[in-house]
Amino acid sequence: MTGAPEGWVGGWIDVGLQLPSASERWRSAGYRDELRAWVARETGEPTSLEPVKVRAWASVWRAVTPGGVHYAKQNCATQPFEAALLAELVRLVPQHVVPLTAVDLDRGLLLTPDQGPVLGEGDLDTWRRVVAAGAALQRALVPHVDGLVAAGVSRLLPADAEEYVAQRLDGFAALPAGDRRALAPDRLAALRAHLPVVRRWAEQVAALGLPATLVHNDLHGNNVFDREDGLRFFDFGDALVMEPLAVLAIPLEMLAARLGAGPDDPRLWRVAEAALEVWSDRAPLAELRAALPAALQLGRLGRTETWLRCTPPMNDEELDSFAGAGAASLAALLDAPVLGHLPG
Missing domain, CATH: 3.30.200 (Phosphorylase Kinase; domain 1)
Structure with missing residues (x-):
């Protein structure tokens, strides 16, 4: 490679x-x-x-x-x-x-x-199928994480989260004046002050004891084929090795936007629980639900890393559209989670 x-x-x-x-x-x-x-x-x-x-x-x-x-x-x-x-x-x-x-x-x-047409986004049951099958894939890969890393996939675990954010902030601060990728100074300062909160999220998620595994990092029905023998996933270019609940960040954000759903919407919980149930033998379902908002916040770091990896080879026209995507993804840590509520 x-x-x-x-x-x-x-x-x-x-x-x-x-x-x-x-x-x-x-x-x-x-x-x-x-x-x-x-x-x-x-x-x-x-x-x-x-x-x-x-x-x-x-x-x-x-x-x-x-x-x-x-x-x-x-x-x-x-x-x-x-x-x-x-x-x-x-x-x-x-x-x-x-x-x-x-x-x-x-x-x-x-x-x-x-492989024919993609599954597509469909109704809530379709989203439930996608996240449940995605979680089953994650379970199957738990024993093979070292091989995935050897294939070139980066790790970004809860224990890395605070250091990761601090490094990103240092990197944004070092960009030259006028760089279109920059993070606004007020966002930079707010995120530095937010580092202890990131640490608490990481501690809560790590306490679940879930194993590291592959996180697709762009999980939705347009990256899935529905074959006779089950769902088959593709488009793994954004993937990372993370804690498993991070995989829900993208599908839940997409679905919330599509439905106009707020953080207490039972439709979002119905989809999320299709994945949580796959891990309910490793941690009680109530604890998985309680930690999910923090896991979704940490999942935003995966999207940040994807955008930062995609930005270096962009030409001027592409930068006009996407230069700020990495900064925006990181700044989303200051927003509320798409589902559930964080401790006050």
């Missing part, structure tokens, strides 16, 4: 890192030729090879080949691990993830066969 560039601090990306544009390379004729040659070696000469998505952080192409329709993906240099991670997941938990046709670990390329 292609190694991460210099600019990492304690396994986490440096806030100030800047790299050449990834999307401009992916849009070039040279990259198309390179990708076509690789697909041809793996499946036969494609009759069609067209981009489906080209973002600052990843490129996905649809290839029509003698072996059927496939999708090729490559992530940016600061999220290079997905190919190695998916290869490991296919080996360990093939029933939970999309199959792999081919992988190039040196270049971080992966090729998967067409």
Whole structure:
């Protein structure tokens, strides 16, 4: 697997890192030729090879080949691990993830066969299926965390949370004047004052005793296929090794926005409890519910790290849209959790 560039601090990306544009390379004729040659070696000469998505952080192409329709993906240099991670997941938990046709670990390329339409967001029962199946995947991976880290996935555990936030704040403070990625000075000061609160959240979540495992970090129905043998997950480019309840941060925030739901909405609790029940043999359900608001806050750190990893290869146009996403994700620690309430 292609190694991460210099600019990492304690396994986490440096806030100030800047790299050449990834999307401009992916849009070039040279990259198309390179990708076509690789697909041809793996499946036969494609009759069609067209981009489906080209973002600052990843490129996905649809290839029509003698072996059927496939999708090729490559992530940016600061999220290079997905190919190695998916290869490991296919080996360990093939029933939970999309199959792999081919992988190039040196270049971080992966090729998967067409799985049909995605599950989609659907109704509450669909969301419950997604989070419950996601938690089952997490349970299955608990014994294999060291292998996931060896594949390139970073750890961000409750014990790391306070140090992580402090490092991010130092990184934002060191950005030069006028940097579009900057965190506003008042937010910076407020977050520094909030570090003892982050420590208390981490202590509460750690006290549950749940094991570290894979957190997808973008869990929703558009990253899932509904196959005859169950749900199969894909798009692991944002993944981290965290405590397991952090995985609920993204689906609950998405669902709350869609429903216009507040922190006491029983519909959100119904979805959350489909995942909590998977862990109820490791901690009482009442304790899981009580710690969930703090876990959701710590889950926002996962999204912060994703945005900070995706920002270095952005060009000017992409920075116009996304430069402040990492700072905004970190500043969300000052907001109330999407579900439940924190102690006063």
